[in-house]
Amino acid sequence: MTTAVLDAPAASAAQSVAARMKPVSRSADTLFRWLCLGMAVGVLALVVLVGWQLWSGAQSAIHKFGVGFLTRSAWDPVQGEFGALPFIYGTLVSSLLGLAIATPLAVGTAIFLTELAPNWLRQPIAFLTEMLAAIPSVILGLWAIFIMLPLLPRYLFPFLKKTLGFLPLFQGPTYSAYSMIAAAIIIAIMILPIITSVSREILRSVPDLQREAAYGLGATRWEVTRIAVLSYAKKGIFGAMILGLGRALGETMAVTMVIGNTPKIAASLFQPGYTLASVIANEFAEATTDDYRNALIAVGLVLFGVTVVINLLARLLLKFGNTQTGAVH
Amino acid sequence: MNDQPAALPETSVKATLPASAYMNSPDRGAPPPAASQPKPAIDARNVNIFYGQKHAVIDVTLGIPTKSVTAIIGPSGCGKSTFLRCLNRLHELIPGSRMNGTILLNGDDLYAPTVDPTVVRRRVGMVFQKSNPFPTMSIADNVTVGLRLNGVRDRAFLRERTEDALRKAALWDEVKNDLGKPGISLSGGQQQRLCIARAVAVQPEVLLMDEPTSALDPIATVKVEELMNELKRNFTIVIVTHSMQQATRVADQTAFFYLGRLVEYAPTRELFNNPKQKQTEAYITGRFG
DSSP states (O other), rough: OHHHHHHHHHHHHHHHHHSSOOOOOOOOHHHHHHHHHHHHHHHHHHHHHHHHHHHHHHHHHHHHHTTTTHHOEEEEEETTOOOOOOHHHHHHHHHHHHHHHHHHHHHHHHHHIIIISSSHHHHHHHHHHHHHSSSSSSHHHHHHHIIIIHHHHIIIHHHHHHTTSSSGGGGGGOOOOOOOOOOOOOHHHHHHHHHHHHHHHHHSOOOOHHHHHHHHHHHHHHHHIIIIIIIIHHHHHHHHEEEEHHHHHOOOOOHHHHOOOOOOOOOOOOOOOOOOOHHHHSSSTTTSSSHHHHHHHHHHHHHHHHHHHHHHHHHHHHHHHHHHHHHOO | OTOOOOOOOOGGGGOOGGGGGGGOTTTTTTOOOOOOOOOOOOEEEEEEETTTTTTEEEEEEEEEEEESSSEESSSSSSSHHHHHHHHTTTTGSSSEEEEEEEEETTTTEEOTTOOOOHHHHHHHEEOSSSSSOOOSSSSSHHHHHHHTTTOOOOOHHHHHHHHHHHTTTTTTHHHHTTSSGGGGGHHHHHHHHHHHHHHOOOOOSEEEETTTTSSOOHHHHHHHHHHHHHHHHTTTEEEEEEHHHHHHHOOOOEEEEEETEEEEEHHHHHHHHSSSHHHHHHHHHHSSS
């Protein structure tokens, strides 16, 4: 009896609360869904559109030059000879060399920031590394021309010749500082921030339990970093490298300013070269004939293709690595 | 603490363990040890631990007898895990932590200025709350990683140690055909036993366990508890646990921590059946914690 008395006001309260609530509406939910879908489709469409535009723009060049466009190394607009091989070579070599220089620096910085640096030092260094990404490409190029290039023939080239001169890569004359090496160094500087900050996030995501497991076994700092941190994070670090490589392939301004812009394939890294991105930036404005313009658009298509292929290869490698170690992440 | 007067009532004399092995804080009083009693494996005296301004462990004096299981119980934040971690200097990884007092491991001062913490951790192994095998290593490599860190390269010896450690961890029969598989392919309970094998492979003098079964299901928990009973024949075990039932099942003696202090330390049965301190009684009867 008492419960009935107690229940009555509770029930009416529940009723009044329900009465005040709006009926469930799905319209906002539906709008939200379609809006997000639209944006995702938009991004996808943009990629497809760019690819299609390049493809159709390059059609006449493809018809005219055929597959030979990719394998010929002569680039002589005056004679109407167009071969993209020197640019493909220059792009791949400068990017991979830049990646090789940048990766140890970036991973070392990331390890220092997550494992070794005292707390008060972490933020400032991380900030400065990311500031590097904010420097406009053309400013870096100017710095390279005025400061870096004069130093190369004086210090770096003789040193490389002396220590690694047995390799064809480091032979030949060194009279000009405009070279593949200069381009690789500038690329390394430009991709350093992205590799560092992504690696840092990856290292930070390594659970402390992993570190404690290693410390608990009596590991030193270096051993902890090696067995618990780096082996856990190596796939993520590889991913960071691929992001960096993606940037390197398309890097244009600063590279153009230091690579020497010579469409030749030279064995020596002391020699100048040319990249796919640089040749488009340099020559598009002065491309007077239709063939010339179409050839440059085809170069753009090749750059697009190289980037896509490299990213696909990286993904395959990651997948392959996964099945190898059987790790679940 | 030899100058402390005997203040414990008669019942403690009947304890199965030498009283000196579980010396209480000075203010609780402890009986003078008899001359024939064995030395404790770990002898902690007046241990204080600070994290910045926080005084996490306050003046704890505790002797841990060799080749037995000692449980540390108490509510969350009572300093029990911190105390456990100072036994292998793992708390030093937290910036701003300070410790004073003395901890002797079989007579050696773990905090002497010349002692390298990595050497301490090779003598005092640890098993953590969540199993943490190295994900990129095989089962066998996980077991031998501690030995390999110490420069052991002899493959035959490593194989022999792998089997021995896995047998000690009661895991050998389950994994002997899968030693090359990744350690994280095992189930949760197996992973925790793998971590135990990894810790015992280097033959530490003391094995610390920080709530080792809190992430395990009841069946896996029973297995780990049975394992502790086996392991104490060879090792000195200190376990921190949230579960009082677990303490009664596995521990020879139990220490109750509250608000950073050691409140009571006695043979397990005695602590649970006949607690001397009001706080202990309140905690074990579920009135707080």
